[in-house]
Amino acid sequence: MNINNRIYALIYRIIAFCLGFFSLIYDFGILNGEFKTANLLYFTILSNLFCVVLFLALIIVTCRDIR
Secondary structure (H helix, E strand, O other): OOOOOHHHHHHHHHHHHHHHHHHHHHHOOOOHHHHHHHHHOOHHHHHHHHHHHHHHHHHHHHHHHHH
């Protein structure tokens, strides 16, 4: 997906990052006061973690582009 307006791209990427980040927090059980390391064995969790890291990198690049 290519969004030419950098501000809209930044907003989209921040929202996607937040959704992914909070879903990982929920999946790992951090909201319940524990950390389930067994969830690191699931491909879905690993791919979500990878996407969150990529969206963070995209946010940084987009902020540089806006400047």
